[in-house]
Structures are given as structure tokens and as C-alpha cells.
Amino acid sequence: MAAYNPVSIEKKWQKRWLENRIFASRPAPDTPPFYVLDMFPYPSGEGLHVGHPEGYTATDILARYKRARGFAVMHPMGWDAFGLPAEQYAIKTDTHPGIITKKNIDRFRGQLQSIGFSYDWDREINTTDPAYFRWTQWIFLKLYDTWFDPRTNRGRPIQELAAEFASGARNIPAELLDGHAQVTWSDLNDTQRRKVLAHYRLAYEVKAPVNWCPALGTVLANEEVIDGKSEVGGFPVERRPMRQWMLRITAYAQRLLDGLDTLEWSDSLKLMQRNWIGRSDGAQVHFHIAHGNAIVTVFTTRPDTLFGATYMVLAPEHPLADVQVSSTGENSACLIPDHWPANTPDSWKYNNAATPREAVRAYQNWTSARSERQRQEDTAKTGAFTGLFAVNPVNGRTIPIFISDYVLMGYGSGAIMAVPGHDRRDFAFAGAFGLPVESVVAESPDQQSAAALPFEDNGYAVNSPWINGLSTEAAREKMIELLEKQGLGRLQINYKIRDWLFSRQRYWGEPFPIVHLPDGTHAPLADSELPLELPPMSDFKPTGTMDPPLSKAAAWRDIQIVLESPHGAAGSQTARLAKPDENGIPARREINTMPQWAGSCWYYLRYLDPHNNRAFCDPQMEKYWMHGRGVDLYIGGVEHAVLHLLYSRFWHKVLYDLGYVSSDEPFQRLVNQGLILGEAEYTLFTDESGVCVSLEDVAPDWDSRPGPDGRAQVISQSRITGKLLIGCRCRPDEVEKRGEGFVLKRDPAITVDTRSFKMSKSRGNVVNPDDVIRDFGADSLRLFEMFMGPLEQVKPWSTAGVEGVYRFLQRVWRNLNGGEDPCRVVYPEPDGGFRRNKQPATGLLNPDQNAEALADARAIVRPMHRTIRKVTGDIERLAFNTAISSLMEFNNVLSRLKWIPEAAAMTMLRLLEPLAPHIAEELYEQLALRTTASISLLPWPDWDETLCTDAELDLPVQINGKLSGRVKVPNDADADAVVDAAMRDAGVQAKLAGRPVKKPVYVQGRMLNLVV
Template identity: 65%
Template sequence: MAAYNPASIEPKWQKYWHDNNTFATESTSSRPKYYVLDMFPYPSGEGLHVGHPEGYTATDIVARYKGACGFNVMHPMGWDAFGLPAEQYAIKTDTHPSVVTRKNIERFKAQLQAIGFSYDWQRQVDTTDPQYYRWTQWIFTLLCDTWFDDAQSRGRPINELIEELDTGKRKPANGVQWQTMSDTEKRRLLEGYRLAYQIEAPVNWCPALGTVLANEEVIDGRSEVGGFPVERRPMRQWMLRITAYARRLLDGLDALEWSESLKLMQSNWIGQSRGAKVRFTVGNSTLEVFTTRPDTLFGATYMVLAPEHPLVSMTAGPHSSVPETWPADTPMVWRGEPPAASPQIAVQAYQQTTASRSERQRQEDTRKTGVFIGLHAVNPVNGDRIPIFISDYVLAGYGTGAIMAVPAHDERDFEFAKKFQLPIRPVVRRADHAEAEMPLVDPGVACHSPWIDGLPTDEAKARMCQLLEEKQLGESQTTYRIRDWLFSRQRYWGEPFPIVHLADGTTVALAESELPLLLPEMSDFKPTQTMEPPLSKSPAWRDVYVRLIGTGASPRAVVVAAGTPGAVAARRELNTMPQWAGSCWYYLRYLDPHNTETFCDKAIEKYWLSSPAGVDLYVGGAEHAVLHLLYSRFWHHVLFDRGYVSSPEPFRRLINQGLILGEAEYTLFSDASGNSVSIDDVDPNWTSQPGADGKIRFISRRRSDGAELYASSVDADAVERRGDVAVLKSAPEIRVDARYFKMSKSRGNVVNPDEVIRDYGADALRLFEMFMGPLEQVKPWSMTGVEGVYRFLGRVWRHIAGTPDFPSRVVVERDGRCYRQGLELNNADALVAREERQSILRPLHRTIRKVTQDIERLSFNTAISAMMEFNNLLGKPKTLDCGQMLSFVRLLEPFAPHLAEELHVLLTGEAVHGSVSRQPWPSYDEALCVADAVDLPVQINGKLAGHVMMEAGVADAEVLEMALADDHIRSRLAGRAIKKHVYVKGRMLNLVVPG
């Protein structure tokens, strides 16, 4: 047999799987289901890097293994293909995004197929395919058609709300009369209930990207994509009412088999706070605040509103609530910087300053600023008249956008009070009566608070809530940090909204028959210079006539020709949906990807997602912890409420694969005259700047004299590792910096899987991806590591297939006769063969058990080392048993499927072969997993003192005798009497002696 040559066997088997539909999944089956899902990729122009196949290989192993165990396995792949990078590349190269996207998908698909994943490619989805986004749009219309019933804590059809309003069972909040409202008024009112609605609000506008972004997409005041500055601007935008589901999304986490840290990230993002809503009186009206510390109400000495608070929205004219003159005795510091002539002017000026400050500036500079608005409120518990300020440390979007300030017990209020010389009144003391440093934020005991004096903080909170409710001054309340999801983008390459705007300013969803609403073909899809979306450049698409069908309060629109009876002019929504839209439900489409009647057949959904509920294993990066994973859960809850899916949570078990870093990089610093400087003498605060070649250059200073130093990279061959640092082989006194970096194009440390496959094959790539370490851990890439697993595969090949130098030793026993390569063995050799088969039996069963258990617990690295150990045993014997080798090959198949297929054919013969993946998983005999003899470790006082050879099944009583009979152990005991002994069956014996 020829030597192991992956290049010759891998494409052959990939073609075989494709031609034979080996991995096609049945949509329903009498077999149990197993749904194993990857986070589908965004097909970028750069192609795959070795980080992508990490999770994909893990799921592929599980998929192949579960299939072998008799499950009907769903293991699909698709493309999250709408989004900014393709659009920006399209603009740069003046090609259409659909062309760019198609090309990228082809590249990605070819790369994935070259790795030999067992995807059912007939189920692939592409979010930019109209037959896919048709259903994204359909789900959006479902969100429009759903309102959240707080009392029942679930989403319900809007028609049920209309019915309740019609019959008077439910009254609109603001006291208006539903029955006498016009259709336009009704539609406006209903928009306040729908899960998808529009609102004019300050949003995250990113000028560089030419679009608004969701809170989740803004990190430290910069866009997650590209890191461009983001500013706050008021714009009319589509929002999804995810806040309505905050409690459900939080509570739902408990039942999920996700890592604790991931659940925590989501629960922090949702951010539940329990506290109270309290009503303060301002003139004739009331001002509500939310506080988590109702027990400190007696210590409230002023109030603060967000600059965007409705009370200060009008700052001029007779109807403004802000007075035209400062009250007497208003301190100068309260009037703004510089002091303004009137509260109206001061408030206006402050609002402008706030609006012009970017999110980043606001976060970086936490010094307290603000102005007095010229009004006072009355503290409902003690009648105190307290001044009201506006300040940007109070956020408009959280709670009621207003706070009561208790400077004695809140860090921020304390700072503010110091600056504006406001009174600080302690109402909590330490439980041990010790003097407390101001502010005292920790729990203690209430004081100077007539209603609750002496109560510990916990009880004081509860008592205060109870009293507020009794006196009708407020009530307990739970608020959430999460905001509604900003759902529109001013870009071209996304799903168009299935929405039209009518002349009366209301919006109407398109009828289902109108879907998909195709993205218009446009040659100019570049962002406009204004904040208008690119779709505004196509008036022919924008301006339409529609006929309204259904009820007047909640109609649907059908596009008709101008002049059709009943036609009214309308304008299409010009924004598009964010990239997250398509990924919110793709796992449902895989189940029934070609259905034209519905997004997914109910019976098929029920088979795959009801018992056990949800996707059985979902693997992807932790970067989606609060974006995709939260959005998707939200949509799924809505689909569940509306009866379209059979369980509330989509992803029962989720694993985050760890990042793969680039190979170790060594950095040497040298001074201007080129002398190497040891890292000990280099200031650790390096700065970086891009060099002429576009790569990042690091610059630092010498500690001793501050001279500028320049970094250069050193080849791995030139250094010797010593812990965290490494030294130059040529000059060991010079230490260089050694570290691993995230793979990135700009660092030039990206490893392309194509090259790994070319040099070592897909099986070696797969194996190394898994062998590096635990799936969830961050791990550095290593080409020599790839060579290591490649050598292992080569040895497996040599043992089973044989090579020109080492003919195969595989022996087949048939009808009591042994054959090697078709030739019958003589009696002596046959006897050896049977003996050798017997000696491999126990290790084989132990390996089967280990690999099986390790796949179950996703510990692939240890499964591989178990197979390596087994393979290491195969070098010595003269013969190898065909049946045993088949079992081994079966174990190897999920990890190295191409090699396994090829060896399976060699072992079974051309005539009877089929895919090894169709063969059942080998079983193991627990009795054969126990070694027949053990070298039992013997300890004295817990320290290893020697070993005793012992056959399996020796009686416990004999073990001690055997140990005491051993010369070496006796000498170690040195005659000391044994006080006690501990024997753990088959594992070890501990002798306890005095001293």
C-alpha cells in the first residue's frame, strides 16, 4: 500500500458523500432527533481562518457520533449574508453587494466542504435570498401584529386588543375614548402597544458608517464594527419592544444548559433592579422617580432629571414648565457655567451641551455637571421642599429618567451635592454604631427616618414600599436596564421593511401576499450625505398606491396600480433591517428550508424542537452573548406566544468555543543604534503605530535613560523559551517578549485552513483543531502541533493499510482459519495472531469507553489522546485483528472521516463497502475495561512508598499482606507499627504509621 496521502483520498470521499447524499437528514422520523447547530458565518471577503472550523469540527464530531448512535441528526449550515462589510466592499469596488455576497458564499462553501463536514447541504439557508427574507419580513409583520399583555405576561394578537378596546373591557391609558376615535387615531394609539413600533428618540448615530446602531453594537462610545465614534441624535426609528419580555428572558435563563458566565452576561445585560416608584409633587403635577433605596427617602435633599426629561422638553414660552426667572436666593453655581440669566436659558444651554457631547465623552468624563431648573418638588414623606436639577448623570432611558438624590448614601449624588453645596442628610447608620465615612452606600440601619427608624436596610426597604403603597405615594417596582431594540438601519444591504407610510402619518404592514418585498436593484446604493437611507434614491420603488384591507384600526396594505378604486398614495419604509434580523430565526428555517407556505411546517418544528425542547447543542463564539443570543430568544418567545413554535427557548444547550490565537510571537527591542535591549529594561507601556507596510509597529522607551526603542519580530528558531519570556539563543542575556495575539489581518498572523489542508490534509486540520485543548478555552495555533497529529494519522495508516516499507499486518479470521493479505497463516502464526488479538482486547474496550464518554462530555482532546495511546500499542504485535481494527476505525471516523472511510474500505473489501458513517457505534464491555493486573501504588502516610503487582480480583484482606511482604515497603516502614490502613479497591493502599 502507498503511504498516507490525504490529498488523494479526501476529495474522493467528499465527492462520494455529496453524490450519495450520505448526510441527508429526514425532516421527521420515528428515530429520536438530535439537533446540533453551528452559529452560521458571515461570509466575509477574507474567507475562513482556522478559528471558524474549531466550533464546526466539534459539532461535526458530535453529529457523526450521534448519527452512529441511532439518532436522526440535524446538522445544517448557512449564510448570514446581509450586512455592512459586504456593502462597504461593494461601494469600494463598485460592484453590487449581491455579487460580492454570492462570491463570498461560494468561497466559504468550498472551504467548508474541503474540511469534510457532514452538513446536509440541501438545507443551507442564505439570509439574503428573497425566499428566506420573505419569512424574516413575515415575522416582522407578526411582531407588528403582537402586543404584550402585562397581566398575562405574554404576547397576544393585536385583534384581541382591539376587541377588548371595542367592548370596553380595556381602556386606553390616557383616558381618551376609543369608540369615538378616528381610524388614524386608533392606529396611532395601537402603535403604542405593538412589539414593533416607531419612535423619535436620541439614537446612536455613527457618521462613519452612515447608520444608527443598537445599544448592543456600541462599545465605549464606538461602533463595534470598525470602531468609529458614535453620537446621540434624535431620529425617528423602528424599535422592537424587547423590554416587554425582559422578565421572561431573565427567568428563562434558569432552565438553559449554558455556561454560568454566559447566563450572567445576559442577566447583567437585562439588568433587573427591584425598588420603588415614588411620586413627588411639583406645583400641580407629580414627578415620578425610581429608586432601589426607598429606605433612604427621608434623606432625599434634591432631585435630578435627565436633560431629555419631558418636564424640561419645552424651555420657552408661556406653556413651558421651566420658569422665566430665577427664584430668590438661587446660588450662582446653580445657574450654569457661565451663570445664565434665567432658568429657561440655563436649561436650554445645558441641554445643548449634553447633546453635543458624544457618548464617549460622556463616559470618560464623569465629573458632575448640571443646572437648577428653577423649580422645587415636595418630598412626599416629610413635606420638604427640595430643588430640582437637570444633569447628564441621570439617563433618560432608565427608570423614569428622574431620581431623588440621597447624597449621604449614593456616590454620585454625594459628588453632585458637594459641587452644588446641597445638604447631605444621613438616614442610614452602620449596624455597629461606628462612625461611617460618607457616603455610606452599604446596607446598615435606618435612622432619622420616622417611619422606619431602627430597621435594617432590607426590612426598611420592604416596609417603606408597603407604606408608600398604603399612602398611595408610590409602589414597589422592578425595572430593567435593557432598552428596546433599535431595529432600523440607514443602509442598502438588508431586508426592506414590509411597511408603508400613509398620508396621515400612520404606518401599515404589507399583507402576507405582498411578501417577499424585494430589495430594489439599484446601481447607486451608496449612503446619502444626509441621514436619508439609500433606498430614498429610488422614487419609483418608494412611491406606491395601496389598498387597505382588514379593520380600519389595524389594516394591512396591498400594493395596487394608481387609479384602482380605493387606492391611496403611500410611501414605502426606506430603512432596512439590521444584520441580526436574519440570524434571529435561521435555526427554524433549516428544519423546513424549501417550504413556500410557511416559515417552517408545524409538525416538523414539533419533531425537532419539542422533546427534548430546543436545539440540543449550539456551538458558537462568546461575542454573541448579548446580541444574537438575546435577540433570537426574544423572537422565539414571541413565536411561542403566538403559537408558531412548541417551546419558549430555542437553544437548550450552548457552548462557546474559545478563541484561537496566532502562533507565539517574539518581540525584540533595540535602540536607535541597533543594540538589542533586554525586555527587563523596556517600559512595559508600549505604543503602537502603523508602519509604512500597514503592519503595526511597537515603540517603547528604555527604562534607564528614556531612549526610544523599536520593536522587531524574532523568528521562533532564534529564541529559547524560559517561562513567560524567552531569550535569544545567540545572546541568552537578552530577553525578548513572548506572547500570543488574536489572529488579525493587520498583524498578518492569520492561518488559512486551505494551506493546512494542502500541506497536511483536512483530517489533520480537524484533529488538531480538537487536540489543541478544551473546546471552550483560548488556545494558540501551532503548525508543529498540526504535524504531530498528521504523524499520528500516518501511523494509523501504516498500521492498518501498510506502506511500501511496512506491509499490513491485518489478519482476518474466517471459518477458524486466519488469512493475511489473502494468504492463510500456518498454525504457529495463527496461534500468535489469536494471542495478540486477546492482548489488544482490553485496551480496545477501554479506548471505546474513553472515546465514547469523552465525546459525550465534549472533551475531544482527551478522546484523541486515548486513540493515540491505542495506536501506540499497534506498533509491536506481528498481527492486527481485522475486527478490532474496524472498531478502531469506527471510533476515528467522527474525527478523521476521510481516513476512516478509506481504511474501512481496505478492511471490508471493495465489494461490500459503504460509508463507515452508516456503521453503528462500537459498544464496550465494562468487564473488559478493567485491567487484568495492576501495579498497586502503596503509600505510607499518604506518600508514595512503592508498588505491589496484583492480579484483578484479589481479596481486600490479602492486599495488606502482599504490601507488607514487599521488601522495599518493609524497609520504608522501618519497623513502625501500622495504626490503620486505607484501601481503595484497585486504586491504592495507604498505610498510616506513627510519626
């Protein structure tokens, strides 16, 4: 009998699947669709690690299962291949990133194919392929040509806005035209029209402070900055003003929020998105500047505390604090006085500045030089008095106005009313500057003030004439109502989310299909100009300045263009390259490129129709596969919670508004797989002289540094002496369990740490799937990835565990292998007997053997049907670990049989196929009488509920909830019969010891509890 040799059978079947296009998606009108999607991988130079195949295996199992259930399955794979790592490697090795990308993709594809995933490889896509990014650029132009209409709460074509201006249905805001008086659309020239429309587009250009990362040589989106450092690489990020492309995702904030309610995503993921969007309901309140006409509007979520506002704070960048302009004398609007008001405390004059203007300017300089990181780490309150006062509109009180960097220009109106009694930040500032703190909310309405300030909880309004006694909730509503009535303010909703910074100063990304015109405006490329490809460059290194690499491609950048109006509507001209004989306008291409997220925002749509060169996707295909709900199941890591998943929802909603897709949301159901950690490690700490230190004496804040062998080692310090401690790995046989933790065998006084670490190259605990496949085969890899535990849970890798599932597959092989010799699988003959060979009428069993085989055939029926039921249910709920367990149990039953009936063998293989397809295919080919090209083409088996249950139950009997015996009863016995049987049981009687049964509780088919 041939041994189980995964390497050779896996290669064989992978080749056959590809050649016979077994897993090609086959949409058909009468077949229900099922779209199961993996998160778009970035083909890195490192290749796969075992974390990748976790989600991929889960989706593959479901894809194979759904095919068996008669669905048309969409299960594609492709490459998110633009991006920094390839570009950085290209610079290092002086190779074009396109070459590196291609190599990495080939490697990734090879690795994925070696795991036996049932992707439809005809649909493979690649974001760096011009045939793909032609449509990324096309969608960008759709965003560019769309404005958000708040009245209908949806995006609309920009031409419709132009038409409203043209017809006079909408006035042109004067501030958009340098304050010119009322003009009509027909008064405007093309430049002016472009300027007006640019203000509304979902893709717009703005000069604003951005997150500049010098180490990466590019700006980053807010979502890509974590703790003031770049998400990729952890490099410092600074704020710098730059001209950048932005996408108006903020317009869709409410839609993005509302859409979450309709999705089958985990609560924690929805929460992350909700927090990121950050809606808060409050009010804007207008404060007059004392002795002037100016008004400052603040945003507050606690209008009920208005009576407790004792000062006001502006962001340092607030327009009212713009002293730079006034100092040149150009603008007399600056209200900051040039002398301190009488009795200004010295502590208010920033660094004892001579005048408020100087104080404001000095403070602005200081705060703008501080990095994001410094700002975040140091929350001590600083600020400068502006010399100005505001009038509290509800009580007429005059309050001083400060600037401070704890107020952010980007949120609300960049100005706050400070209520130090009920806000800890204001409280801290008031403490630092000696400002009054008053209580206007208390725990109960009859208190004079809150027990302790700052009191931030809800309570009852006090010391607030308009609203005294009202609960915080009611007071808030009442106050807004009164403010609105008197024109002092109104209800306002704010969102934390900012517009999406969409350009990067890199080479390896999609070029913007935009040209800059001599008049300072810009125009989109005509559709006929797409795709706009990157110029071939040998030097694509960063320039060392903030100029992107494409600035070096002057011939590509500087062009002659012709503007055309395809829609006939002025203001929406498109640009095309001038022909040699044409008199073109000199123009410059946009030289920033799009961020990596661009290509992944819509890739799931391209899979549906990947070779279409007339549309990003045929509408019929989109309707069929997305069926108004979006992707049926999307599995991936949680790291994209606020990046890809927010961005692509945004793009999708725009496409939906414009009528290009049929569903409002792209991903109906989403599951996050848990991280796979490295193998569990025991860490022993020693000080520098090598003396062991027990874990209790080690400070809990660990760090790591490169050790002598180049690998990262854990370091910490002694709680007692503060001395440096070094963690080193010890072997499992050096430790033993003692009490709560593990101790050293040779010195049980020393407790060691036990935990699993994230896989990382520096720690040297990365597991390469190629090695696992070489040693145990792809089926074992797949099986173990799923057997480790629940999909969504974090779990540590274990090589011994892989061996466990490998042994399981070997046992399956030994049970069912049909090889050259006849095996234990027996086939029924028409006369009721059995034969051992596949060929009819050979290898007939003798009468004794027939009797054994018949007994086995009867015995296997119930386990078989129960296994079908269990595996089916487990796969449906993505509980693959328990599905595998029950297949192991079923196989253990088969192992105990003398003869294995064909039906049981086929059931085993059919159920195994989604999980371990290669071995299933191979054994199926060996055993099946009439084989299809693949076992995956067979339908899923059904189970018979009546065959799942035993005729006789072995019921546990409890007395007062404690297990006290068992009784055998027929499975349809009623409560009385069961109690009767229990009472006749000698063991139960002994336990009852004569006590009368007060009440029996019988749970049908499960257990009996006797209450005494």
C-alpha cells in the same frame, strides 16, 4: 504500499458523500432527533480563517457520533448574507452586492466542503434569497401584529386588543388621541384606530435620539455600540434624533431573564445576558414640587436611604426641564422660574446664567453637544440648578432640584433623589456643588453614622425615624410598605435593556413590508405582496445625508395601494399594490432596511423545512426537531452573547406566544468555543537607536502602529525615560528560559515578552485553513483544531502541532493500509486461524504466524474496549482533545503488534471516523470485508466493562500519603488482602522501618495509604 495522500482521498470522499447524500437528515417518527447547530456564518470576502472550523469541527464530530448512535441528526449550514461588508465592497468596486455575496458564498461553501463537514447541503439557506426573506418579512409582520399583554405576560395578536377596545373591555387611553375625552372604538375612524394600535405593537416607529454612525452611514442598536464606538470598525457614534423602527424587546425582559434558568449555557454567558437585561428592584417615590402641584417621580433601589436625600437631579432631557416649550409661550406648564431664588450660590448658576431658564437651556445645549464618548470618559460632575425645590415626602424637607447628565433619561424615570452619603456619584456631585452629605446607614445600629462616607454597603438604618435600627434589607421592604400605604410611592422593577432599534440606512438588507399612508399612519403589506424585494439599483451608495439609499429609488418607493381588512377587524388593514385600473391611495414604502440580525433571528427554524413555500416551517417538522426543548447543541463564539442570542430568543418567544413554535427557548444547550490565537511570539523591545530594553522597563500599556513593512508593530514606552520603544519579533532559538521569563541568549540581562496575539491581517499572523489542508489534509486540520486543548478555552495555533497529528494519521495509515499488498491486518478463519487477504481462503498464515496472531488478538482486547469506553465518554462531554489522545495511544498499541486483528482495525477506524472521516473511509473501504457506502453508516461499537479491567492490579502503596512502593494484587482483592500484600513487600517494610501501621486507607482498585 501506497503512501497516505490526504489530498486525493479527501476529494474522493467529499464527492461521494455529496453524490450519495450520505448526510441527508432523515426524520422518522420512531427515530430520536438530535439537532446540532453552528452559528450562522457571514460569508465574508476574506474566506475562512482557522477560528471558523473550530466550532464547526466540534459540531461535526458530535453529528457524526450521534448518527452512529442511531439518532436522526439535523446538521445544516447556510449564510447570513445581508450586511455591511458586502455593501461596502460593492460600493468600492461598483458591483452589485448580490453578485459579491454569491461569490463569497461559493467560496465559503467550497472551503467548508473541503474540510469534510457532514452538513445536509440540501438544506442550505441564504438570508438574501427572496424565498428566505419572504419569511423574515412575514415574521416581522407577526411582531408588528402582536402586542404584549402584561396580565398574561405574553404576546397576543393585535386583533384581540382591537376586539377588547371594540367591546369596551378596555378603555382607550386619552393621551393616545391628543387628549380627547372618553371615546369608544366605534367613534374612531381608521386613522385613529391605527394610531391607537400602533402604540401597542411589538414593532413600532418612534422619533428618538439614536446612535448615528456617520462613517457607516447608519444608525446602530445599543448592543452594537461599545465604548461610544461602533462594534464594527470602531467608528465614532453620535446621538441624533431620528424616526426609526423599534422592537419592543423590553416587554419580554422578565421572560428573557426567567428563561435563562432553564438553559444549559455557561454561567458566564447567562450572566452577560442577565447584566445586559439589568433588572433592578426598587421603588418609585413621588416628590411634590415646593409651591406647586407638580409631582416628580424618582426611581431608587435604596428607598431605605430616603431620609438622607438632600437634593434631587433630573436628566437634562427631563420633561420638567423643558424650557424650550415655555419660552415660546405655548406652554405655561414649565415650572422653571425666570429668576434665581434668594441666596442661590453662584456655583449653582451654570456659567453665571442670569436666570434658571437660561442656565437650564445653556446646560442642555452643552450636554447635548457632547458625544457619548466624551460623556463616558469624563465623569466629573456638572450640572445646573433649576431654581426649583422638591419636598421630601418622608420628612417634609425642602431640597433643591438640579439637572445633570449623570442622570440618564432612558433609565427609570429620568430623575433621582440624591443621597450623597450612600452613593458615590451623588457624593461627587454634592462635593462639586457644596450640598449637604448625611449618613442614614451605618455599619451597626448603635452608630450615629457610617465610619466613612460615601458608605454604599448594606448596614443598618440610622437617622431615619420610620426605620431606625433595621437592616438595609428589612428597611428597604418596610419603607416600600409605608410608602405604598401612604400613597407616596410603590414597589418598582426596572430593566436596563432598551427597545431594539431595528432599522438601518442601508441598501443590502431586508426591506420592511410596510407602507406609509398619507394620514401619517402606516400599514403592513398583505401576505400576497411578499416577498418584497429590493429594487434593482445601480447607485446604492449612501446619500451623504441621513436618508437611506432606497430614497433614490423613487419609483419603488412611491406607490398606489389598496387597503383591505382580511380579518374583518377594523384597524388591522393590510396593503396591496393597486391594479392599474384601480383607484389606489398614494403611499410610500418604508425605505429603511432591517439590520443584519433579522435574518439570523430565526434561521435555525428554516433549516427544518427549507423549501416550504406555504409556511416558514411545517409545524410537524418544528415539533419533531425542536421537541419542546429547542436546538440540542449550539456551538459558536461568545461575541454574540448579547446580540444574536438575545434577539433570537426574543423572536422565538414571540413565535411561541403566537403558537408557531413548540418550545419557549430556541437553544437548549450552548457552548462557546475559545478563540484561536496566532502562533506564540517572542517580542524584544528596542528604543529608537536600537538599544535593547528589558521587559521590566517597558510600560505595560502596549499599542500598535503600522511598521515599515506595512505590518502592525507593537509599541510602548520606557518606564524610566518615557521614550518610545518598538517591539520586534525574535526567533525561538534566540531566546531561552531564565527564571520566570525568557531572556535573550546573546544578552541574558534582556527579558523578552512571550505571548500569542489575536489573529489579524495587519499583524500578519492569520492562518488560512486552505494552506493547512494543502500541506497536511483536512483530517489533520480537524484533528489539530480539536487536539489543541479544551473546546471552550483560548489557545494558540501551532504549525508544529499540526505536523504532530499528521504524523499520527500517517502511523494509522501505515498500520492499517490494505493497499495492493497484503498488510498486517488479519482476518479470522472458521478453523481459528487467520488469513492476510480480504478474499476468503487466501493468504493463510502458517502455524507460527497463527500463534503470533492469536497472541496479538488476545492482547488487544483490553486496550480496545478501554479505548471504546474512553472515546465514547470523551465525545459525549465534548472533550475531543483527550479522545484523540486515547486514539493515539490505541494506535501506538497497534503499532507494536505483529498482526492486527480485523476487529481492532475496524474499531480504530470506527472511532476515528467522527474526528478524521476521510482517512477512516478510505481505510475502511480497503479493509472491510463487506462495506457499506460509508463507514459512517455503521453503528457505534459497544464496550464490555468486564473486558476493560486487568485480572491483576499494580497498586501504589503510600506511607502517610507519600508514594513508597507498589504491590500486585488480584483485582477483586479486599482491603485486608491488599494490606497483607503490602506488608509482605520488602520495599514497603524497609520504608516502614518498623513503625506500626495506625490505620490503612484502601481506595478500591486505586491505591493503598498506610498511616503510621
